[in-house]
Amino acid sequence: MAVLVTGGAGYIGSHMVLALLDAGEAVVVVDDLSTGFRTAVPEAATLVEGDFGDQALMERTFAEHGVDAVAHFAARIVVPESVSDPLGYYLNNTAKARNLIESAVRAGIGQFIFSSTAAVYGETDSGQVTEDRPLKPVSPYGRSKLMVEWMLEDAGRAYELRSVVLRYFNVAGADPKGRAGQSTRDATHLIKVAVQTALGRRKQLEIFGQDYPTPDGTCLRDYIQVTDLAQAHMDALRYLRAGGASLTCNVGYARGYSVKEVVDVVRKVSGAAVPAVMSPRRAGDPAAIVASNDRIRAELGWVPQHDDLSEIVAQALDWERRLHNRDAG
Ligand SMILES: NC(=O)c1ccc[n+]([C@@H]2O[C@H](COP(=O)([O-])OP(=O)(O)OC[C@H]3O[C@@H](n4cnc5c(N)ncnc54)[C@H](O)[C@@H]3O)[C@@H](O)[C@H]2O)c1
Ligand SMILES: O=c1ccn([C@@H]2O[C@H](COP(=O)(O)OP(=O)(O)O[C@H]3O[C@H](CO)[C@H](O)[C@H](O)[C@H]3O)[C@@H](O)[C@H]2O)c(=O)[nH]1
Incomplete structure (x- = not known):
């Protein structure tokens, strides 16, 4: 099999x-x-x-x-x-x-x-x-x-x-043992872009839209x-x-973080400034999207082990450093 x-x-x-x-x-x-x-x-x-x-x-x-x-x-x-x-x-x-x-x-x-x-x-x-x-x-x-x-x-x-x-x-995030992670070329995903900025691989990140109907005006994601x-x-x-x-x-984890909150966590975990500029909304972005996960817990018995944004960011940073060392080596 x-x-x-x-x-x-x-x-x-x-x-x-x-x-x-x-x-x-x-x-x-x-x-x-x-x-x-x-x-x-x-x-x-x-x-x-x-x-x-x-x-x-x-x-x-x-x-x-x-x-x-x-x-x-x-x-x-x-x-x-x-x-x-x-x-x-x-x-x-x-x-x-x-x-x-x-x-x-x-x-x-x-x-x-x-x-x-x-x-x-x-x-x-x-x-x-x-x-x-x-x-x-x-x-x-x-x-x-x-x-x-x-x-x-x-x-x-x-x-x-x-x-x-x-x-x-x-x-x-990435495999907690460091065996795998996101290597996507020209990635557009927020956490990947933010950790690349923290490590100086990008000059700055853009925050797309701050006039959404959310607590701090930026999009909420799970x-x-x-x-x-x-x-x-x-x-x-x-x-x-x-x-x-x-x-x-x-x-999903049934909890939303705003773009600004994510960037703040990346700053805290990396200790880097992570320069960010405000940009207009990006086409096709819904304001907020957060999962209910009652069904997967009940039907599949799924129990999350890594529901911690700081841990997720730390894994993404660790993987990004490994990628860089590999490319440099
Ligand atoms: N990354 C996210 O946040 C996210 C969110 C929701 C759903 N998904 C879904 O998860 C899945 C995996 O996404 P990912 O982030 O790992 O993307 P990825 O681009 O890293 O992986 C996709 C893989 O599919 C391969 N591939 C594409 N077309 C192929 C084809 N015709 N034949 C054979 N191989 C092909 C690519 O080479 C690549 O290895 C996708 O179906 C995506 O829609 C991703
Ligand atoms: O440089 C960036 C990148 C993203 N964002 C913002 O951060 C949030 C998250 O954006 P991502 O590009 O990381 O992810 P999306 O929510 O657009 O989409 C992701 O999740 C979706 C499901 O919610 C789809 O599955 C899709 O494939 C996957 O890329 C959005 O509000 C986006 O505008 C920025 O402000 N700056």
Whole structure:
């Protein structure tokens, strides 16, 4: 038995690969290395370099490795890029996911875990978002993911396929043992940008908008640590293998931090000034988005271990230093 991880050379997928290997699972990664890194895949896992939408490749890989479950992470993930290249996003995130689901069904693989996103909700009020909230994504990225949720729902009714859809909130931090972290080139995520600024790799950071209807006028987000997120997938895998029915869950800590609060924590943890300038709002940013996590706790028994913004920032700083030393070396 093996678990197939698409996008396992990327930021979040590589943490899932570590969690699986730590649990003694056999792991096959399929990744085209478009934004991922060969070095992010440990030797104990098999890396197949290729496109997860290539049905011949996937069906061969499923058979060769005795795959019993798929964890599908691979995608394009930059919201503004999805606005300028929607068809590219619908191809990679939606059309190829359709092929992958079909390949899994043909191969008789009935267990599927899908990386969805809080972006499927669109604008919400500042309260906690429950999974049954109406879904009104405001970006092609969010829509490209929501269509995969629908395909899984419909395929689950028609075929022997059960899925857990995990809607991640804002993912941050790194493996506490320092084995993995976010290496994304030209990253746009707030915590990554802020720690790069703290370490002098960027001159300053921009705070996008300070006139939102939030306590300090900057956007509120729910920052979820990447190892806790990987654990949610491990809980989902156990649940599916035990025969659990298809399920959709948020993954977040049910607590929001403003952009200014995040920058202050980065200043405190790094001891650096972190120069920040006020900029206009960024297109497509909802004011506030915070998870309700009652369902994932109840249904999957998920218990977060790293719900501490200072710890998350310290991990991101540590990883950034390692990256720099590696590049410098
Ligand atoms: N980072 C976040 O805050 C966040 C939030 C919500 C949801 N997600 C979702 O989590 C998943 C992983 O995101 P990430 O932050 O690790 O991104 P990432 O860019 O680091 O990882 C994506 C991986 O998929 C690979 N890939 C892309 N297209 C491929 C293809 N056609 N065939 C094979 N491999 C392909 C890339 O090379 C990369 O290794 C994505 O599905 C994303 O939508 C991320
Ligand atoms: O340099 C920066 C970067 C970000 N921000 C602000 O910080 C907040 C968080 O922004 P990120 O870019 O870190 O994350 P997003 O909330 O835009 O989006 C992330 O979380 C979403 C779900 O909530 C999606 O899944 C998406 O893929 C993922 O990138 C936003 O208010 C943004 O405007 C800044 O002010 N300056």
